[in-house]
Amino acid sequence: MSSDILAKGYEPKEVEQHWYDFWQREGLFSAKEHSEEKGYAIVIPPPNVTGVLHMGHALNITLQDILCRYRRLMGDNVLWMPGTDHAGIATQNVVERKLAEEGQTRDEIGREKFIERVWQWREESGSAIINQLKRLGASCDWQRERFTMDEGLSIAVRKVFVQLYNENLIYQGNYIINWCPRCNTALSDLEVEHEDLNGHLYHIHYPFTDGSGSIVVATTRPETMLGDTAVAIHPEDERYQDITANEVVLPLMNKTIPIIRDSYVDMSFGTGGLKVTPAHDPNDFELGKRHNLDEVKVIGDDGRMTENAGKFQGLDRFECRKAVVEALKQEGLLEKIEDHLHGVGHCYRCKSVVEPNLSKQWFVSVKPLAQKALEAVQQGDTRIIPDMWKNTYYEWLNNIRDWCISRQIWWGHQIPAWTCEDCDEMIVATETPTACTQCGGSRLVQESDVLDTWFSSALWPFSTMGWPENTPLLNTFYPTATLVTGFDILFFWVARMMMMGLHFMRDVPFRDVYIHALVRDEDGQKMSKSKGNVIDPLHTIDQFGTDAFRFTLAAFAAQGRDVRMSENRVEGYRHFINKLWNAARFSLMHLKETSELPPAETLALPDRWILSRLQATAEAAKEALDQYRFNDAAGTLYQFVWHEFCDWYLEVIKPVLYLEADESNDTRRKSTLAVLEQVLQETIVLLHPFIPFVTEEIWSKLPGTTGSIMQATFPLLTPDNAGLHRDEAAEAQMNLIMDVITGIRNIRGEMNLAPSMKLAALVQSASDKNRSVLDAHRDLIENIARLSALDIMPSGERPPSAATAIISGATVFVPLEGVLDVAKETERLEKELKKIGVELSKVSKKLNNEDFLGKAPADVVEKVKEKHQQFLEKQQKLQANLERVRNLA
């Protein structure tokens, strides 16, 4: 890495680790707590401690890193707050599995030991995900790394819980919640994933007690009938106007239950009869409350039938379903079984079928909090980008229901509530109480439940900055600038951070929320282990380097669109990294020392041109990044580096670099080298947010650079604007020259003339200005177009037997005496002519349209007229040439 000349190919492995260590050692990721500079903060969506880096993280982290590195170049004081989430259920499941491998269960070792094990496990593997983030180049302020179970964050959690409880926004109660029998815990509505499954609809006779027949009810879960406490019908259902009975016999249970009338019942469904199971269905629960029905819980928390299920007690819920159906069949009460597609809830962590169950749990009364979160976005205090997600956000907040926050697991923040065993008093406090506030007794037992993981992550933007203390960090960085996240946690996380931030900080947690899409495989399928289509980001990095991988992600991250990832695509962008590397390698062969940029007016045309293009590129890149248009920014830079800087500028200056040494040539060469140095340096600064490693490596090799590229300034912001400015005249002149060269290359390609074959060319242009521009750069044109001679004339004889290229402002002839393939050239010209004919008729049509002339804006009309003129000229020239070529035949 110390040789002056770079290696022939870029080898990411050799430099990535080196530079990452360097950045950390130099403290370049560290935010300043107190600073005059603008504070710009991003809090990381904390990955689960159990996590392994996947494509979703890679995209998420890359976009954040691009923003952070960009803002540093813009001179902001950047804080990228890193950390991990304790991920209650997920982590507990992982550790339970490990225990199972040792032949143990958590109940056997007990709560305290179990939690110890989790901590121990976290110590061992908790840094794996963090190290993987580092391989992506993530410039997080690692010294501030937090964990949702940290002492500080735990204090914040308790403080929030207690305050919400005191404000009557947290309450405890018996309601129907989603219960996962596998994880043995309650879940919030969000943690249930509905999946449409092919099930059955069972139609069951419930005989009237007076022997006057029966009513048929339908259910998808026949085992719940054991807990039925009523049958409901619609009060206006004509089918049941004449029934004499008020009660039915609940089959299999030999129990009498009432027939109730409620307009909730949908008359159009089945027979219009509804079995009511208040303990196992949320609607039935409501119905039960209205009609004072008993709540009979027949499915236990372990997924087995309770003693209330009579002879079915102890059966697993699914076995019980079969047994109930069999028993009903035998009693002749099963009318029929239909196939039925319906949504079934599954646990988002273990995929078990979730059971709606009656249970005593803790809830957050979210409506008041949600209202503020809604308004903050409506008022524009927080922007959601892309805009379309606003509707989804509103929709959810408008229909929000209370949030079940208690979990019957061990790993998490234990709820700070204590019950006095003497007087049953409930004490909710931030500090562990020593005596009952009511009776003074000391037999206090803490609530065993822990909080939903998302409760602590909802506080993340301020708990990580030291809240509830009023810290300098909070003053400098709250509200944070941008949250970058996937839409899959818009409700879980974003909406709840909004609620908590507004409630406890009295300000939104972030100004912008940038929602990125999902990473899918190249066929658009969601990546999953079972499909076997998972691409491991680390594998991709090992193969192609972090920079190529990051650039690929950025290039495909169009707003609102999923990213389709394949290693082939990364390979494509590795070519780009290599291209840049080689451009630098070439430049460094000539850049032996740093030099001042000479005044613009003394520079040669290509130099002024590239500086102008660089300026345009910097402006476009800034504009795109400011709007989170990562793909546009990446595309703009790609285009500039490859097609303007490499394809044209470097080729054009080669002759200058190889000029013989004499005084005037040396002056010319020196100023070109100064421009080359400047452009290369500014270009890698522009690219640095996307591809940090290779740009740092090149930076370190450039003469005249010191420190890290991370300390550089974004080109548009340097005091002298890095010598950059748009130069329209230079761009127009260079375009003419490039058009002439392209025209000649075109002929060469079409006529199958070897590049090694030198050609003579004649350019005719009626414009004095154009002729003088071409004349002044005759060497350049001859060199790049490989010409033996170049004539430039105002007009005159068209050379016979020549191929022609008609460009804007000039006509190029390549005389091919004896070589010209007349048929081929005729065909080529005819084709061109046909094309231009189509264009011409389009504009002519417009110009012949009175309405267009009368109603279109003047500048548009003017533009069309100009075009018409141009097309007409081109057509005439083509026709003349075609005639001439035809005469040759």
Place this chain on the structure above:
RNA sequence: GGGCGGGUAGCUCAGUUGGGAGAGCAUCGGCCUUACAAGCCGAGGGUCACAGGUUCAAGCCCUGUUCCGCCCACCA
């Protein structure tokens, strides 16, 4: 049942106030031209899903149809 996104070249996708349809990859032809064959030069290829409408002008705006994908929802 509601809501959202998408249908543009063979593939993957850009296309930001409506004004001559673009890129990358792939394909074809020609090149070892002293940074790069991970390269250079050139070429071909599109009824912008379909049908209407608004407009002087529609890939873009409106209506309808259709096909994909996703999210939300307590109809048994």
